[in-house]
Structures are given as structure tokens and as C-alpha cells.
Amino acid sequence: MSVSPWKKPFSEIDDQRDIVLPPALIKRSAQARQNTENFGDLFVSGRNRSMANAVIDMLHQAREKVVVSSFLLADKELEDAILAVARKGVRVYVLLASEARLGKEDSEGEFEKAVLAQHKEMLKSLVGYALFRSAPHFHAKLVVVDPDTNPAGMLLTANLTKEALERNEELAIRLTPSEVSEAVSYLKWAMWESAEHEMVDPKQHFRAVSPLGIVPHPESLTAVVATTSKSNSLREMALALIKQARKSIVVSSFGWDKDHSVVRLLCERARSGIAVTVLARERVSSMPALVSLAEAGAQVLTYRWLHAKAIWTDGDVAMAMSANLQADGLDHGFELGLKLSGARAAALKRCLDVWIQAAPYQVIERPKLGDLEGKVRLWRDKRLEEVDVQRRSEFDLGDVVADSADQLIAPRPPKSQGGPLLVLAHEIEYRWSAVAPSAVAKAKEVRPSSKNDTPSTPFRLPVLREPGGRVVVAVKSPKELSLAREVKAESGAAAIVLAQGVLH
Known part of the structure; x- marks a missing residue:
């Protein structure tokens, strides 16, 4: 193609590497996640179903009583185990969230239609073999067997669904007999004094129930803490753990509320120099809190499916819990947490370290464009927007008419019409051409x-x-x-x- 004598090309390079972007989720050079699913008395979810199998084995050992608490129940092997022990004459009690809340739960894929359908089929298959009691605020996850004679139990962060037990990042802790006793005291109170509906007859749906008024609320327990209408010991334990940390804190949670006192305290500790590490699920609703934590100096790491809730500090005390770090969990609802120390706190730290090393994304509060490359999600306009950051880009700004044909000179035309950045690239080469003016037709x-x-x-x-x-x-x-x-x-x-x- 011949070059026109009446057209002269120009180019300039803009270095944009120092431009500060909105908060971003950036991909990390993370290690492959280990397949370990058992850390002594602590279990994590996974394809090998170590956590699920530990619960199922415990259920099969039941001789008198089983109590299950979960937001919902949708795992065939667990259902079969509950049905099997019930048919042997074991009394089975199940605490669930109300069906009305299940349909409205904002959980980003946690409870798809197929899971809810399986949950409803479970009710049909187990009603008549188990007593179901529900309330919209029931959120604790716990399984106990034979609490009066041969106590065993497991406190979980996971709902008893196949996805939670196999796909999510979840935790479960085996309880000691004394911890089973404490947990059951909360379960008894919740079942008989806080439940709002009941299903016991296969021919009936859930029916309204009233408190019995005879089961006392637990007081002054040692290991198990809770959120109930009468207690916020779980929240107080979370605050105490964070306050007592000397050098480091690791916190994992599905839900986060920027304005909650626990999250604010985490930000304060991070600003004071404590090494705060956060593990969270990637959720739009959590981003304001996660950005605040990152701005305070915390390392904020995210997973697609993380659901575990736990707090570890170097004060040799930790906690696993069902509560998210938000008002609906720490201030109201029915939630349970378990204090951990010694070997079990160390086991929790080992598990959290595995997740820290394998976390695929990190929240950066004010990244420079030059520090990013490839696919990045920017947090702006209250949404996560996926963008592609390039090392170099070229942009043709078109022709500019010069003042005179003997002086083909033209300044660069405006580079952007719609915002501060036309292209997300470390460097942009802008090209344009000065063209000779033409005679006006009516001259x-x-x-x-x-x-x-x-x-x-x-x-x-x-x-x-x-x-x-x-x-x-x-x-x-x-x-x-x-x-x-x-x-x-x-x-x-x-x-x-x-x-x-x-x-x-």
C-alpha cells in the first residue's frame, strides 16, 4: 500500500503503570491445595468425604438418641444413615431453618433449586421417623448421639448437604463428652423454647408450635458459646479472642458486615500492627468489609466456595463456629461455637495455613495498574467487574487536519471520551495522522x-x-x-x- 504524501503519521506512548485503580481481586501464585481432610479431631470437607463419613460412622453407633441441627439437610448417605438408626428404634430429633427462609437465602449458589428439592424429599422420607422442629433463625450445625449414655458429637461449619461436605471449604470438630453435654443443653432449649414449627406426622406439613416454658436457657458454660435470643456469648468470645492476640490473627467466614463490631475490631488490630489474615468467600455483599480490612492492612484472601467460620490467634485459644461475622449470626439467630485450645487450636491453624497457601485470589485495596496483568476483577460501582489488564496496547485516534499542506503537523487528539482510562494497559501507544487540508467547495x-x-x-x-x-x-x-x-x-x-x- 502506497504512502500518501499528504498524510504524516505520529505516535506517543503513555506510561500508565502508576495509575491507582479501585480495589481489586487479583489472582495469586498459590500452591495446590493439599488433599488432607483430617487433622486429628478436626476434619475438613473434600472429595474423600472424611468429614461426612465421620458423621455417618457416629450416627451408626447411636443406640438411644440422635440430635441433628443444620440449616438444611440434602446428602443421600447421611439421610440413609439417619433413616437406618431411626428404623432400629433410635429417637431422632432434627432442627432446621424454616422452609420460607430456605427459598429466600442469599447464598450465591449454596442452595440451588436441586439442593432445595432434595431437602424437601428428605423431609418426606424421614418424617414419621424423626421429629422435625424449625425456625427461620436456626443456623447452628451440630450432630450428637446418645448424649445421656455414650455421648459423641461433631460441631460443623457445614450444612449437611453433598456440596458443603465435598465442595466447600468447611470445618468440623469432634466434641468431647463434656462438650456434647454443653451443646445439647443449647439444642434442648432451642428445640422446645425457640422453635416455631414442627413436623411429626407424614400426613401433615409443618405446624405452628409455642414454647413449652419449662426448659431453662444454658448459663455459664465452659466450652460451647452461642448466639440466642438470651445470649451473645459467641460474639463476646470472638471479641475476646481478637483483643488478646499478640502478633497474629487468622479469621475465616462466609459472611462479613463492614459495620459490625467484630469486623471493626479486626480493622483496628490490623492498623495497630497485628498480622491479620482473612479467608472469605467471593461475595458482592462482603466486599465493603473485605476492602475495609485490606485498607487497614489485613491480608484478605478469597475462595469461590469457602464457607468455614473460625478464629485463630496466637493466644493459644481459637474458635470454630456456625456464625458469620455479621449481625445475623453474632447479634441474633441460633448459632453455636466451640472454644479450642492446645492440640485442637494447633490443628485448626494447620488447616487454615493450608487454605492460606492455596487461596486463589487476594483483595488489594489500591493496586497500581503496573502491578496487575491478565484477568482482574475491579470493585467499582458496587459490583465486581472483570477486566483484562494488558502490558501494551495500541490505539488509533484517526486523522487530524493540519493547518497547511506544507506543514503536516497535528497535536494528539483527545484520547478518551468515556472515563479516565481508555484501555487498561501498562503502556498505550496512541497513533494518529496529520492530513493536508482540502479546498472548500465554494471558495x-x-x-x-x-x-x-x-x-x-x-x-x-x-x-x-x-x-x-x-x-x-x-x-x-x-x-x-x-x-x-x-x-x-x-x-x-x-x-x-x-x-x-x-x-x-
């Missing part, structure tokens, strides 16, 4: 002034007056430019232009 020829009213001789090249009054010299080829400059000086013309019909 009229101008001749030199004559003496004695005799006809004047035309200029050696056409000289034209444009409708706006500007006088120009018209040329047809670059060979005429030298002469055009002379004519321009003779005629007092302002510029040299291309004659009609001459192409750029």
Missing part, C-alpha cells in the same frame, strides 16, 4: 490587484478565498509546494490546501 479564485482597471494576470497557482474569508493557495502535487510557498507570500494567503479532487 472563489482571487487575482492580483490590477492597474488602470485592466484585467490582471492570475497567480502562478490558484489562490482562493473561502466563505469564511480565509485566503489559501491550492496545489495538486507535492512538486508544487515550493512554488506554493512563493505564491502564499505574494498573495498573503494563510495556508496551502489541496485542490478539489486531489486525494489524501
Whole structure:
């Protein structure tokens, strides 16, 4: 392709590496997650179903009583185990969230329609074998067997669904007999004094129930803490743990509330120099809190499916719990937490370390464009927007008409029409071309002034007056430019232009 003599290219490079972007989720160079699912008395979820199998084995050992508390129940093997022990004459009690809340739960894929359908089928298969009691605020996750004779139990962060037990990042802790006793005291109170509906007859749906008024609320327990309508010992334990940390804190949670006292305290501790590490699920509703934590200096790491709730500090005391770090969990609802120390606190730390090393994304509060590359999610306009950051990009700004054909010079045209950044790239090469001006269609020829009213001789090249009054010299080829400059000086013309019909 031939190069036009009436067009001159220009380019400039903008270095954008120091531009500060909105908060972002960036991909980490994370290690592959280990397949370990058992850390002594602590279990984590996974494809090997170690956590699920530990619960199922415990259920099969039941001889008198089983108590299950979960937001919902949708795992076939667990259902089969509950049904099997019930058919042997074991009494089974199940605490669940109300069906009305299940349908409205904002959980980003936690309870899809298929899971809810399986949960409802579970109710049909187990009703008549188990007593179900529900309330919209029931959120604790716990399984205990034979609490009065041969106590065993497991406190979980996971709902008893296949997805939670196999896919999510979840925790479960095996309880000691004394911890089972404490947990059951909360379960008894919740079942008989806090439940709002009951299902016991296969021919009936859930029916409203009233508190019995005879089961006391637990007081002054040692290991198990709770959120109930009468207690916030779980929240107080969370605050105490965070306050007592000397150098480091690790916190994992599904839900986060920026304005909650626990989250605010975490921000304060991070600003004071404590090494705070946060593990969270990637949720739009959690981003304001996660950004605040990152701004305070915390390391904020995210997973797609993380659901575990736990707090570990270097004060040798930790806690696993069902509560999210928000009002609906720490201030109201029915939640349970378990204090951990010694070997079990150390086991929790080992598990959290595995997740920290394998976390795929990190929240950066004010990243520089030059520190990012590839797919990035920016937090702006209250949403996560996926963008692609390039090392270098080229952008054609088009043609700019020069003032005169003999001086093909034009400044760079505006680079952006819709925002501060036209392209997310470390460097952008902007290209444009200066093109010669063309004669205006209605311009009229101008001749030199004559003496004695005799006809004047035309200029050696056409000289034209444009409708706006500007006088120009018209040329047809670059060979005429030298002469055009002379004519321009003779005629007092302002510029040299291309004659009609001459192409750029």
C-alpha cells in the first residue's frame, strides 16, 4: 500500500503503570491445595468425604438418641444413615431453618433449586421417623448421639448437604463428652423454647408450635458459646479472642458486615500492627468489609466456595463456629461455637495455613495498574467487574487536519471520551495522522490587484478565498509546494490546501 504524501503519521506512548485503580481481586501464585481432610479431631470437607463419613460412622453407633441441627439437610448417605438408626428404634430429633427462609437465602449458589428439592424429599422420607422442629433463625450445625449414655458429637461449619461436605471449604470438630453435654443443653432449649414449627406426622406439613416454658436457657458454660435470643456469648468470645492476640490473627467466614463490631475490631488490630489474615468467600455483599480490612492492612484472601467460620490467634485459644461475622449470626439467630485450645487450636491453624497457601485470589485495596496483568476483577460501582489488564496496547485516534499542506503537523487528539482510562494497559501507544487540508467547495479564485482597471494576470497557482474569508493557495502535487510557498507570500494567503479532487 502506497504512502500518501499528504498524510504524516505520529505516535506517543503513555506510561500508565502508576495509575491507582479501585480495589481489586487479583489472582495469586498459590500452591495446590493439599488433599488432607483430617487433622486429628478436626476434619475438613473434600472429595474423600472424611468429614461426612465421620458423621455417618457416629450416627451408626447411636443406640438411644440422635440430635441433628443444620440449616438444611440434602446428602443421600447421611439421610440413609439417619433413616437406618431411626428404623432400629433410635429417637431422632432434627432442627432446621424454616422452609420460607430456605427459598429466600442469599447464598450465591449454596442452595440451588436441586439442593432445595432434595431437602424437601428428605423431609418426606424421614418424617414419621424423626421429629422435625424449625425456625427461620436456626443456623447452628451440630450432630450428637446418645448424649445421656455414650455421648459423641461433631460441631460443623457445614450444612449437611453433598456440596458443603465435598465442595466447600468447611470445618468440623469432634466434641468431647463434656462438650456434647454443653451443646445439647443449647439444642434442648432451642428445640422446645425457640422453635416455631414442627413436623411429626407424614400426613401433615409443618405446624405452628409455642414454647413449652419449662426448659431453662444454658448459663455459664465452659466450652460451647452461642448466639440466642438470651445470649451473645459467641460474639463476646470472638471479641475476646481478637483483643488478646499478640502478633497474629487468622479469621475465616462466609459472611462479613463492614459495620459490625467484630469486623471493626479486626480493622483496628490490623492498623495497630497485628498480622491479620482473612479467608472469605467471593461475595458482592462482603466486599465493603473485605476492602475495609485490606485498607487497614489485613491480608484478605478469597475462595469461590469457602464457607468455614473460625478464629485463630496466637493466644493459644481459637474458635470454630456456625456464625458469620455479621449481625445475623453474632447479634441474633441460633448459632453455636466451640472454644479450642492446645492440640485442637494447633490443628485448626494447620488447616487454615493450608487454605492460606492455596487461596486463589487476594483483595488489594489500591493496586497500581503496573502491578496487575491478565484477568482482574475491579470493585467499582458496587459490583465486581472483570477486566483484562494488558502490558501494551495500541490505539488509533484517526486523522487530524493540519493547518497547511506544507506543514503536516497535528497535536494528539483527545484520547478518551468515556472515563479516565481508555484501555487498561501498562503502556498505550496512541497513533494518529496529520492530513493536508482540502479546498472548500465554494471558495472563489482571487487575482492580483490590477492597474488602470485592466484585467490582471492570475497567480502562478490558484489562490482562493473561502466563505469564511480565509485566503489559501491550492496545489495538486507535492512538486508544487515550493512554488506554493512563493505564491502564499505574494498573495498573503494563510495556508496551502489541496485542490478539489486531489486525494489524501
